[in-house]
Amino acid sequence: MHNLKKLNLLFFLFVAFFGQLKAQDTLRVIQYNLLNYGKDVYSCDQQTNNRDDKNGYLRTLFSYYLPDIFTVNEMDGDEADVKYLLDSALNVNGRTQYAQAVFSGDYLVNMLYYNTNKLALKWQDNLFLGNTERDANFYRLYYKSPDLADGADTVFINYVVVHLKAGSEASDISTRAAETQDIMAELERMGWNGNVIFSGDCNLYNSDEQAFQNLVAPSDISYSFYDPIGQEGNWHSNSDFALYHTQSTHSVSGCASGGGMDDRFDFILVQEDLLNNTNNLSYKEGSYEAIGQDGQHFNQSLLDGSNADYPADLVTALYNNSDHLPVTMQLVVDQTATGINDIADIGVRLLGNPVSGVIKMEVQAQLPQFSYHLFSISGNAVKSGVVYPSRGTTVSIPTGKLAAGIYLLKLKIANRAPVTFKVILQ
Structure with missing residues (x-):
């Protein structure tokens, strides 16, 4: 008493x-390249990359870390596959709260899933990126504050989900630069310079690439993105970034790319206001991580040796599911009840x-x-x-x-x- x-x-x-009364809530976000989910291409088919198996691996991930926002790349260009993941990996084990964005695209599709207990999708659109047959997807979510029913303000979260051109040739580097230039121009056209998150498989080899510089140093600095962990540099095959490498979980190529863990392809970037909490939404310091990455597998398969930082069943599931690791961070929402x-x-x-x-x-x-x-x-x-x-x-x-x-x-x-x-x- x-x-x-x-x-x-x-x-x-x-x-x-x-x-x-100023209250806070925490949102978990995950960005993940799913490696041709439901898509038969190259060496990936329903024998080597079965979608039911992949759903099982995702359920293992979600039992370890359940997101409120889940952005993905490399979905099949079939809406049925997008819905199948929702019903077979997210809304399982008694969960019914997850929804998906509206399906858009026909090749290497991006998608956003979200927890409807906390969030609602207000608006979305997509931008066709030149001749690459890829889209950049734009989503506007809002937080379900207790005061919404009374017409009060809430917190909006703006998302850009991308999968930039792969490859290390000069033409690939140039294409990535053009893609991010188009994306930043679209952000300026829409006036998106608050609570914006940039999420995706960017296929970048270093922070000097023009594609990355377009994001972090645009002509109008109010639209600048920032790396929450401040790890800019030459990421490719550099052991200094071993803790941040997200690709490849495999050392031998097949359906998955090989080469071991030696690239930081997957990113979640944020605008400045998320670092200083000027719009009731902020990045939670220290929450950014590549799930499954212990920093001890440089140029190795994720299964080589031991991993003391993550459960063995999770590490195995991540290895089997994709040649990328999921990247995650947390957002803190400030809300007011008067x-x-x-x-x-x-x-x-x-x-x-x-x-x-x-x-x-x-x-x-x-x-x-x-x-x-x-x-x-x-x-x-x-x-x-x-x-x-x-x-x-x-x-x-x-x-x-x-x-x-x-x-x-x-x-x-x-x-x-x-x-x-x-x-x-x-």
């Missing part, structure tokens, strides 16, 4: 001093606080039906419903198996400003 009183006091002090009450002026009174098992409210006025939403302190919706009250009645909302802690109960009555109760479950 002493700790509960202390928590209650801290909550009120926080609200009293800042006038609002108007915290103990007694509402709309004719509803909270009965008892803390509560145990059931939240009870007394209806003191003649009210129409109203809706309620219960949010965790981090802003996640955990319960909602509609109440059909009559004056003098007591409304009960069972809390079920919700964990003890502070929650926000928001009531919305037609033609009235919403109110939010602070509720402590014990």
Whole structure:
């Protein structure tokens, strides 16, 4: 009880001093080249690169690290395959919250999947990149803040997902430069210079390449991207970057490219505001990693020797699934819930606080039906419903198996400003 009183006091002090409750949520993002998922090409077919096997490898990855945003390259140009991954790798084991973006493309397709419990897709478009038969895909997501129903602002997340031209010939390098030049021009045309993330297999060998310089040093610096880990340099076959190499997980070529771990092809780049949290979204320092990379497999297969940093079943799944490693980082969302009450002026009174098992409210006025939403302190919706009250009645909302802690109960009555109760479950 002493700790509960202390928590209650801290909550009120926080609200009293800042006038609002500032909460945070964390989003996990993964970028992954899936190596011809569902596509028969070169030495990859349903014997050497079976999509059901690949879904099993992805389920192993997701049991280790479950993303809120999952961007991928090298999907087959068939929408059925894109949907098959959603249904067979993401929405499994009781999960139903994942959705995909609208399918677009017919060769080496990019895709974005997202957690609908936290995010919604507001808009998307694609940009055809010259004669390379590749698209750059643009997505605009928004965070499902508790205040959205009241027309309040939320956090928007802008995504660019790419798969740049492969190869080390002069023509390949020139093509990559043209691709990123087109992408940056499109960002300027749309005015995207806030909360933008650039994600993809870029096939870059060093940071001096014009393609990379177009991203990090454009003519209008307000559109500049930054490497969150600050690891610029000559990445190719350079042991100094062994911890950051993402390709190749194989030493011998087949369906997968060979050569061992010696290239940093896969990136997640961010604009400056994500490094200094000026738009309620920020990169979580220290969260960037190439999953499966322990820095001890330079010019080797991912299965050569041991890997003390990751579970053996995960390492094997990553090796079998693709010649690339997935890259991940975390985003911190700042959200605001205002108007915290103990007694509402709309004719509803909270009965008892803390509560145990059931939240009870007394209806003191003649009210129409109203809706309620219960949010965790981090802003996640955990319960909602509609109440059909009559004056003098007591409304009960069972809390079920919700964990003890502070929650926000928001009531919305037609033609009235919403109110939010602070509720402590014990």
